[in-house]
Amino acid sequence: MADAGGPVLALTTGEPAGIGPELAVMLAADAAPPARVVVVGDPALLAERAAMLGRKLELVTLAPGDPIPAPRQGLLPVWPVALRAPSHPGVLDVANAGYVLETLDAAVAACHAGHAVGMVTAPLHKGVILDAGHVGFSGHTEYLRDRCGVDEVVMLLATDSALHARTPEWRGGGALRVALATTHLALREVSDAITGPRLARVLRILHADLSRWFGVSAPRIAVCGLNPHAGEGGHLGREELDVIIPVLEALRAEGMALDGPLPADTLFTPRHLDGVDAVLAMYHDQGLPVLKYAGFGRAANITLGLPLVRTSVDHGTALDLAGRGLADPGSLEVAVRLAADMARRGGLA
Incomplete structure (x- = not known):
């Protein structure tokens, strides 16, 4: 999807009890994001984490296909996906495993429909998804391979x-x-x-x-x-x-x-x-x-072999940091910038 306004990237919030939602908040609240990022997640969750962190944030709820505003500090477009149960920082709940997977499915669907050129993923918790009954789940990489219908990534x-x-x-x-x-x-x-x-x-x-x-x-x-x-x-x-x-x-x-x-x-x-x-x-x-060791917190995870761009952070859910304002958005910033650069080099933007 080439677009004069710059590439659109779908950012999934990952495990809601972890630091993913607040990293998305920090990305938009602390500076203008390096690309047109649309968060795929629960707007109420994002608003709650923004308030918890003392960040001012304007949440704009959109549908896939709606025009995406240019990046600016304090603005966060959202494609809404509802939590299955209330989420509290640091407290895992298997009821929200379906929410995590739905955000991934929504981001993949947006890419396939041309509403985004790629996706950036905040960390999820594999154990919760397995405990919820999703047998065989082993992580983002393999899940996206199967959702995109490719043999190897x-x-x-x-x-x-x-x-x-x-x-x-x-x-x-x-x-x-x-x-x-x-x-x-x-x-x-x-x-x-x-x-x-x-x-x-x-x-x-x-x-x-x-x-x-x-x-x-x-x-x-x-x-x-x-x-x-x-x-x-x-x-x-x-x-x-x-x-x-x-x-x-x-x-x-x-x-x-x-x-x-x-x-x-x-x-x-x-x-x-x-x-x-x-x-x-x-x-x-x-x-x-x-x-x-060479670059923790300033590195990104990339999935090669997909028909879309996918990057992610280099760390986990950090449940012990969630809701405390101690999370570092550096790896997410790298992942977003990298996804935008990849989309441009690959002729998608």
Whole structure:
């Protein structure tokens, strides 16, 4: 959806008992948002959190398709979705699991209908959604994959300084993009999930979307091994020999610039990262601790492989901070700015 007024982004409020609603309030109340953001959530919840934080806010309730006003400080457009039950900061309630999922569905529908070019998501609480009976729910990434009808998506996290096409800041600058070959899996399931076809699909999506959304014309990707020392020639595991190396060799023959597989404990050092556009880690806690150490609170989570833009914050619901005015909107600001930049680079705005 190209629009002279700038891209429209749907912002879901996430778990209502967490900091998501107040981050949305801060985004609009403290400065003009960097894009035309429409919050998908309960207007009464947002008004309550604004009052709790002492923020002045004009809430404008709209329907998808209504004109979206230009961003300005103190104005927050809302596509309303009603809470299922009253929400109190820090107090989870399974009754509102359906509310959280409805906000996601509404944001996806708005993107598919052309009313928004992408969505930004505040953090949700997976345990509450599972406890409410939504069996198999494992997070935003997989839920949006299924709602968008695609076979494979890739989770990518990027620090604030890595939001541009090329980042010559590896040496001490902290710029970093880390993608994951597997996402929310128990550690004992990871090895079986890393198959040749899956790894090839993930690398193709990462390669294509670094070009499409980040403007990297010829991406260079560094790939972690699964095992310590990248398997030590098969002595510490055969996944590198049997799966990872054959995939990398086949994709190199297609023209991709791929380094590895490299031991994860040395890959995340300046010598190996210099000139690299993204790192592919084999599992969640192999790559994300490094990323979050480099830029926690100033990084964003991106879902690649979708027909729409989706970004999110780099943190959780922070129930202990909810309603206390202690939440930091920095990651949400990065996620919104990144989503707008991606939409422009991808020709959607």
